[in-house]
Every structure is written in C-alpha cells, then in structure tokens.
Amino acid sequence: MLTLPTPDQRLEPYQLTGDPLEPRAPRVPLTRTAFAAAHVVSDPLAERDPWIGRPAVDWDNTLKFRHWLWDQGLGLAEAMDTAQRGMGVDWLTAKELIERTMAEAKAHPLKPRVACGAGTDQVPLADLTSAEAIIAAYSEQMEAVEAAGGQVILMASRAFPAIGAGPDVYEQVYGKLLGQAADPVILHWLGDMFDPALKGYWGGKNVAAASDAVLSIIKSHPGKVDGIKISLLDHAHEEAFRARLPEGVRLYTGDDFNYAELIAGEGQHYSHALLGIFAAIAPAASQALEALASGDMEAYHALLAPTVPLSREIFRAPTQFYKAGIAFLAWLNGAQSHFIMPAGFQSARDITHYAHVFRLADQARLLSHPDLAQERMGLLLKLHGID
Template sequence: MQAVMLPTADGRAEPFMPKEGCPFPATVQGGFPRVAYAAAHVVADPRAAIAPFETAAVDWEATLRFRQHLWGLGFKIAEAMDTSQRGMGLDWKLAAELIRRSVALAKTVPAADLACGVGTDQLSPQPGVTLDQVRTAYLEQLGVVEQASGRAILMASRALVKAARGREDYLRLYGELIGQATDKVVLHWLGPMFDPQLEGYWGSHDLDEAQDTLLELIHAHAARIDGVKMSLLDKEREVRFRAALPDGVKCFTGDDFNYAELIEGDAARHSHALLGIFDPIARHASAALTALGEGRVEDYRRILTPTVALSRRIFEAPTRFYKSGVVFLAWLDGHQDHFAMVGGQQAARSAIHYADVFRLASEARVLADPEMAARRMRTLMATFGVS
C-alpha cells in the first residue's frame, strides 16, 4: 500500500501510511448489556438535478442498506434524528418518507428495532410562533410515526424556544404530547453546541434550572417515558442527572466525547446509548458492547477507548457540523460511492479536518478496507490541491 499525502496545520503536506483494517466482524449474534441506538445518516443522491443548497435528494437504496448494516451489528436505530440532517438539509417531507421506509424495512428484518424523531421542523421558528402551532406540528409528526407503527423520540423544537414564555409552557406542552403518544416516548435534551437555536431550552439559560424542569417533567410522567437522551457533552452533569431519574426511566447518553466511560458506568449506575458516533464506529462499538456483556471489561475499554479521540475530532466545534465527518467515513468505508451530502454539507469542514479524521480512523483501525479508503482519500485530497 502507498502512503497518502495529507495536509498539516502549518501548510505542509506529509505522507501517512494507513494502518491495518478493522479486526471485528460485520455481523454479530447475541444481545448487548445496554440499550444501544445508533443515530443513522442519510445518503444523498448526488446525480439528482437539484440545487443542493436549496433542496435535497436521497439515495433511498443506499440509505436503507446502511440501516441493515447497523441492525446486523446488533444496534437499534434512532431514525430521522439530527444525524440524518434534520433541520440541516433534510426537510420534514423527506424525513417523513425516511421514517415510513425505515419502519417498513424493519418489519422485514428479524430482530430489527428503531425509534423515530418527532419534532416541529415543518414550522418556521420565527418570532410570533405560538404554542398552539408548536403543538400542532409535534402532533402531525407523531401521527406520521404512529401511523407507520413506529415509536417516538420527542426531539427538541426550535419553534418552542420562540413560543414558550417559561418552564410552565414546556411542562404543559410536553405533558400533552406524552399523554397523546400510544407508546412510551424517549425525550431528548439537545444542547446549543449541537444546535445554537436551542439555547435556553426547558425555559432557562441556567442549566441547573433547565435540568430541574426536565426532571420534574420526567417524574410526573415516568410511567410513559422510556428514557431521556442527554446531549450536552458534560459527563459530570449526566452522571448527576441519571442518578436523579426515577426507576424504570433510562438515561441514554448522547455524549460523543465521553461515551465509553458513561456506558461502562460505575457500581451504581450506567448510561444506555443513543449516539451519532455509533454510525461510523459500528463494528468497534458492537464488539465492545459484546465484550462488556460477557464481563470482559478490559476488552471493552481496549476496543472502544481508541475511538474516543476520533469522535472528539468529528464532534469538535462547531459541533453541529459533525454529520460531515460521519458521512465522510461512510464513504471511505464503502457504504456509499460518493462523498456528497444533502444540503452540500460536505463543504462544512476543512481539508485539515478530514485529514485528521482519516488519520484517527486509521489509527483506531475503524476502516474496514484501508486500501480503498486510501484511494478515496487521495481523490478527495486532490480536490484540495494536495497530491
């Protein structure tokens, strides 16, 4: 194998020799000791005759094939979440189609399971938007999910930030939505590092006050809540939060910086997982969770710890552009035949960023076929003038 020339932060280019490929299998048998959702990306159709910054086209065959890949590794799928570019290229019309197609496919795949994002992204978050409009938007999306026989993840709403006057509006509206849902729901606290328009969610810019409001909601409706996803990138806060949850309500970590520690947990408690990073590191995460379930804690750490540096680079600020790294690795790994994204979001990161992600993925042995990944990396670097 030949080295790949990669740019460096000081403006030079240097050779990098890819490491050996992923040592873990592409399918698994048996269960995990934690509930593990992988938030899956969508594959764009780069040959569609559209203006990518204005509209989107999805390659449905490749998108659904990737979900089969994740199911084959033992994961549940969190469908139509922010990893699939909800609010960043994928509009509600396409998200609804994605939900319908994925739920229908899951019915044909043994042991396949998924839950689907329910939000308000068909509603523009403009000043003057009302709580009634937010409620209607949520219920429309909940109806689509339940008509497809899916389960709901209640996503954070940009419009609700504009409409709510305080914590009581959050408690009242979420209480109504939880009561309307046919099945138990998963709640989602998505921090402003993932979406700046969610600053002040749960009615306060003070995170302690916001957390108290969310916990009040959960305790009031515990029998109707399966769990809550924490996406604040704050390990200590998540540990305190999960200790305050009522029995039977799971904490799903969305912390793509500290997931290895939080999933392992301590003698008292642990986090389950609903993670975007599981999309590109699926084989490693599957092998690690299998090891943890068999009591091989040191193997769990050995397998998963090397992926953390990769994840932190993918999710670095501006964190909302992490989807670019996720899709980049899917292309390098052969899950799609191009590096194009809905909304043209492949342009959201720099050549230096992609070079570092490639290095870290290779060093963690995440890439299944290093030679193919190297060929594709050379092609990408050539577009940046690196050869």
C-alpha cells in the same frame, strides 16, 4: 502511502497502520440499549440546486447503510439531527425516510429497535408562537411515526427558545404530548453546541434549573417516558442527572466525547446510547458492547478507547458540522459511492479535518476496506491540490 495535511499547514507522509475490525453481529445479548443515529445518502445525479428545496435521496444506499447497522446488533435512531433535520432534510423527506426504514426494519431477521424523531420543523418558526401551535406541529409528526410503527423521540424544537418559553410552557406542551403518546417516548435534550437555536432549552436560567424542569416533567408522567437523550458534552452533569431519574427511565447518552466511560458506568448507574458517532464506529461499538455484556471490561475499553479521539475530532466545534465526518467515513468504507451530502454539507469541514479523521479512523481499526479508503482519500486530496 499518502501525503496528508496537518493543522500547522505542513504535509506529512502517512502509512496505514490499522488492523480493521470485521463487522459482525454480537454473539451474546447486549446489556445496553444502543441506537446509532444514521445519516441519509444523497443521489448526486438527481440533485438540483442543492441549497434550495427538497434533497434528492439515494434510497437504496440509505437503507443499505441501516441494514449494515442492524446486522451488527445496533438499534437505529431515525430522522434525527444526524440525518440533517433542519439542515438540508425537510419533514416530507424525513417522513418518507421513517416510513421506508420502518418497512425494512419489520422485514429484518433481527427485528431491530427503531426510534424516530418527531419535531416541529414542518411549520415555520414564525407560525409557532403559542403552546397550542407547537403541540399541533409535534402531534402531526408523532402520528406519522406511530402510524409507521416507530417509537417516538420528541426532538428538541427551536420553537421554545424562539418565543422565550419558560418551564410552564414546556410542561404544558410535553404534558399534552406524553398524554397522547401510544407508547413511552424518548425525550431529547440537545445542547446549543449542536444547535445554537436551542440555547436555554427547558426554560431554565442555567443547566441546573433546566435539569430540575425536565425532571419534573418526567416525574409528573410516570410510565410515559422510556428515557431521555442528553447531548450536553458534560460528563459530570450526565452522571448526576441519571442518578436522579425515576426507576425504569433510561439515560441515553448523546455525549460523543465521553460515551465510553458513561456507558460503562458505575455499579447500578450507567448510560445507554443514542449516538451519532455509533453510525461511524459501528464495528467497534457493537463488539465493545458485546465485551461489556460478557464482563470483559479490558476488551471493552480496548475497543472503544481508540474511537474517542476520532469522535472528538468529528464533533469538534463548530459541533453542528459533525454530520460531514459521519458521511465521510461511510464513503471511505464503501457504504456509499460518493461524498455528496444534502445541501452540499460536505463543504462544512476542511481538508485538514478530513485528513485527521482518516488517520484516527485507521488507528481505531475502522477503515474496513483499507485499499478503498486510501484510494478515496487520495481522490479528495487531489481535489484540494494535494497529489
């Protein structure tokens, strides 16, 4: 029994009620491609001046967490915003992460699919004032991803909005990058609720104009785009957008509010997944996708429905702080021995949020080791003066 804080500043007793899912590999081939975007685990003993310089990464635990995802049949989206790109993790660290992860993936018996983020964050925004400079920055990271053997995800770059780029600049840059890519890439449309610096992406005056702009890029480069990840938290827009995609181009949902319905889809139109929340709900995600592949929609929704309130709490505004909830659940479940994040990011959320995540994770059957989770939640409560 724990005493947990509530949003109205009361304290209430809470008894664990969940029947935790046992992580396991799917028993049938999945019919949806599913990438879980994973975080990095800090080394708290090696961390110095965490707000300054490169983070100290606990590589053993960081890679162990990736094996845990792969063992459950999930793919991996590596070095994305979930891994704190631009929020504590610099490009040199991300490059090392990509190289280490790809070496592990090649040796894994399931040969998991891994896609890796390529962006422009190794160059200061002040130096990214032209299409040529943006292309050069992207190209450096793309080459590193391809050299390691990963699939390229062209991450959304803050450089475009910073220079007020119109659709023509996006076409120039993305056209060049797609032309030089060795294999089909995944595009990345991250809304400003995840990163305010990305407001106005694709150069359109509104979402409809932005949609037209990126669809024009995709259609102008047949065979070069595997799919596009959309994270706008707009269910209706995603459904309308995916119906307009050329045949063979996937829609990877990044909608951490509505993923269950979007992945289930309607008839021939459905979304695949590239989700930060899948790293936190891996057992439910894997087993739900197994049920979907087996045609058991009742089991699919029974497994995923309880995870949606949890995801909505983890990704609530300010949405860019969701990374703290992902790492928190990894700590509760024993995937890491501490709750320390690059740049001290664990302080981005308050104790009431963490208490609510604890309750919802239990109710979604996602506290794999209940006794350990209760012990660690108790330690965090004591740190905040709640005994």
